[in-house]
Amino acid sequence: MDLELSDSLKKVVDGLSSDFSDKFIEVYQSSGDTFVRVEADAIVQICRYLKNEQHFIYLTDMLGTDRFTSEERFEIIYNLVSLRDREHLFVKVRLPEEDPTIQSITDVWKSATWLEREIFDMFGVKFENHPDFRRMYMPEDFDYYPLRKEFPLLGIPGSIELPSTTPDTE
Amino acid sequence: MGIESSLGDGYLTTKIDALTNWARSNAAWPMPMGLACCAIEMMAFAGPKYDAARFGSEVMRFSPRQSDVMIVAGWVNYKMSHAIRRIWDQMPDPKWCIAMGACASTGGMHRCYGVVQGCDNFLPVDAYVSGCPPRPDALLHALMKIQDKIRTEHSVKLDT
Numbered sequence: 001m002d003l004e005l006s007d008s009l010k011k012v013v014d015g016l017s018s019d020f021s022d023k024f025i026e027v028y029q030s031s032g033d034t035f036v037r038v039e040a041d042a043i044v045q046i047c048r049y050l051k052n053e054q055h056f057i058y059l060t061d062m063l064g065t066d067r068f069t070s071e072e073r074f075e076i077i078y079n080l081v082s083l084r085d086r087e088h089l090f091v092k093v094r095l096p097e098e099d100p101t102i103q104s105i106t107d108v109w110k111s112a113t114w115l116e117r118e119i120f121d122m123f124g125v126k127f128e129n130h131p132d133f134r135r136m137y138m139p140e141d142f143d144y145y146p147l148r149k150e151f152p153l154l155g156i157p158g159s160i161e162l163p164s165t166t167p168d169t170e
Numbered sequence: 171m172g173i174e175s176s177l178g179d180g181y182l183t184t185k186i187d188a189l190t191n192w193a194r195s196n197a198a199w200p201m202p203m204g205l206a207c208c209a210i211e212m213m214a215f216a217g218p219k220y221d222a223a224r225f226g227s228e229v230m231r232f233s234p235r236q237s238d239v240m241i242v243a244g245w246v247n248y249k250m251s252h253a254i255r256r257i258w259d260q261m262p263d264p265k266w267c268i269a270m271g272a273c274a275s276t277g278g279m280h281r282c283y284g285v286v287q288g289c290d291n292f293l294p295v296d297a298y299v300s301g302c303p304p305r306p307d308a309l310l311h312a313l314m315k316i317q318d319k320i321r322t323e324h325s326v327k328l329d330t
Binding site: 137138139146151152153154155156160161162163164165 | 248249251252254255256281282283284286287291292293
């Protein structure tokens with residue numbers, strides 16, 4: 001596929017593929033956006049490189065995806081913005097179904113704290129070296145990960161407690 | 171001066187029940203539990219155009235200790251349900267509850283794992299209002315239904 005990269009993005013992609021040649025998997029474009037897929041074990045180094053060398057100082061968002069495939073089921077997508085170059089870059093990593101774990105990037109962008117907690121809450125992906133690793137929305141004692149494909153839409157009956165309607169007997 | 175002048179020298183007879191219910195039904199102060207867009211319509215209900223003051227319900231009390239009617243306006247998630255139930259338990263008796271809108275009544279379009287499918291799962295609801303969101307007149311109608319209910323209650327127990 002032919003890539004239509006701007007000068008600054010071409011520099012980013014070339015830099016990634018030469019500096020991280022064994023961790024770099026693919027680059028492609030879709031709907032005018034550029035996506036880079038890398039190995040999950042090098043995510044912190046790659047993010048640090050993108051921030052310090054390529055000026056992607058702004059982590060806009062982080063997404064989790066349940067691809068529901070037998071291999072590499074979960075995908076984490078980092079949505080990066082370079083305000084100086086006016087560029088968007090999406091970095092993707094894939095994780096296995098069994099015990100999906102990845103290094104936290106909170107050392108690089110502090111804003112990832114809540115984003116990683118949210119992905120853990122919804123998909124059960126664990127982030128190592130996270131400063132405050134808890135659930136985000138669901139109760140602490142909730143046992144499931146709601147955005148996984150096998151989770152029923154209406155939830156598991158009785159899995160979240162309702163308040164007692166006879167408070168005097170407590 | 172005052173009502174005495176128009177009453178003359180006579181006197182009125184009534185039942186304690188009727189007097190209590192008359193007073194209660196015309197001073198049902200709402201506890202606004204605004205959780206979503208229904209709360210905007212609830213504000214219109216309290217504001218000058220629809221004017222809940224005509225029914226004695228203009229005083230939105232943000233303290234549960236001073237309110238009589240809880241208006242659950244919006245969708246209730248499981249985490250919030252505990253706070254709502256706590257506020258409900260803090261309201262002094264007698265108290266009434268309006269489930270305003272589709273979400274508070276049934277869960278509405280939020281048919282998912284995090285939202286309680288109707289606040290009657292943990293609250294004794296007296297009046298349900300349909301609509302998404304209901305117009306302020308619909309909420310006034312629910313309030314009038316609550317007033318009707320109050321007026322037919324036996325408020326004073328007699329030891330016989």
